[in-house]
Amino acid sequence: MNATKMRTKAFAMAICLLLVVLLGTYGPLHDYLTALKQTAAGEAFSPTTSNAELLQWIKQEASARTVPAINAVNDRVWKAIPGYNGKEVDIEATYRKAVEKGIRLPGDAETVPWIYREVKPKVNLSDLPLLPIYRGNPAKPMVALMINVAWGDEYIMPMLDTLKAANVHATFFLDGMWLSKHKEVAKEIIARGHEVSNHAYSHPNMSRLGPARQREEIGKVEKLLDELGVDNHWFAPPSGDYNGLTVQTASEYGLRTVLWTLDTLDWMKPASWTIVSKVKERVGPGTLILMHPTEASKGALSNMITTIKAKGYSLGTVSETLSTDRA
Numbered sequence: 001m002n003a004t005k006m007r008t009k010a011f012a013m014a015i016c017l018l019l020v021v022l023l024g025t026y027g028p029l030h031d032y033l034t035a036l037k038q039t040a041a042g043e044a045f046s047p048t049t050s051n052a053e054l055l056q057w058i059k060q061e062a063s064a065r066t067v068p069a070i071n072a073v074n075d076r077v078w079k080a081i082p083g084y085n086g087k088e089v090d091i092e093a094t095y096r097k098a099v100e101k102g103i104r105l106p107g108d109a110e111t112v113p114w115i116y117r118e119v120k121p122k123v124n125l126s127d128l129p130l131l132p133i134y135r136g137n138p139a140k141p142m143v144a145l146m147i148n149v150a151w152g153d154e155y156i157m158p159m160l161d162t163l164k165a166a167n168v169h170a171t172f173f174l175d176g177m178w179l180s181k182h183k184e185v186a187k188e189i190i191a192r193g194h195e196v197s198n199h200a201y202s203h204p205n206m207s208r209l210g211p212a213r214q215r216e217e218i219g220k221v222e223k224l225l226d227e228l229g230v231d232n233h234w235f236a237p238p239s240g241d242y243n244g245l246t247v248q249t250a251s252e253y254g255l256r257t258v259l260w261t262l263d264t265l266d267w268m269k270p271a272s273w274t275i276v277s278k279v280k281e282r283v284g285p286g287t288l289i290l291m292h293p294t295e296a297s298k299g300a301l302s303n304m305i306t307t308i309k310a311k312g313y314s315l316g317t318v319s320e321t322l323s324t325d326r327a
Helices: 002-025 029-043 052-064 091-100 156-165 176-181 183-191 211-227 244-252 272-282 295-310 318-322
Strands: 073-075 079-081 086-089 116-119 142-149 171-174 195-198 288-291 314-316
Touching: 052 086, 052 091, 142 295, 142 318, 156 183, 156 295, 171 176, 171 183, 176 183, 176 211, 183 195, 195 211, 195 318, 211 244, 272 295, 288 295, 295 314, 314 318
Parallel strands: 142 171, 142 288, 142 314, 171 195
Antiparallel strands: 073 079, 086 116
């Protein structure tokens, strides 16, 4: 008898629960429950609640934390200099996070979990007359290693190992004749997360070539890079030699012409410590450092990276360093 009563009671309770679920989902309770949920969610953001003072304070603090974006410019000395994103406080996201952390009243700004969003420049390089690029934005604390490869491969693997150990990615500008003979090495460079770009096909002085030859030098390397699945954006003219036609021809392939800020002169076979010393003395935000796969640079690379990081700069590819993204 007791067992029968218990089963009957359990059945009745199940029916009641089912009715509540149905009424809450489809019946007259639905609108009421939805309103309760919206009210609960909305209270945390409504300026009419007890958190209004906190919200107002965050708005006031936000204006002082805004960093304006820097527009791209064509400089008389440095030619094309990319812009740099600014940042502003995401007021709603910051407020939401502060409430989640239990912050209810204004106080020490350092306790607030400030959340920012980036603000794009109004003027980008694409808005300006076409010029080559020698450096990143001087407000961006990032440096790029641009490694031009036109001969040999004996030092590339050791340099790749050093870069891997330091968790640094570089940009390798590949000569076309070299690339046609060292595709497996190029694939290994790509597999390790590095950027590869165009260094012309036969290492000519581009300014001495006519339109057809310039297109050929750039176009043949683009074809080789495309076969490797590379979406390239940069052209580094051999020996830094170019003219206006070079810059225009590269742009016809969707490439910006890029040179360097700081030259290691490693092809002159200096002692490795002199390269490190030069970098320590001259590196700054937005610096593009030119090097090659030489014995001197192989020996200098690890200490170069340590020196750059010690100055508070991160290291990125050419694309990362020249982008407007904040570092």
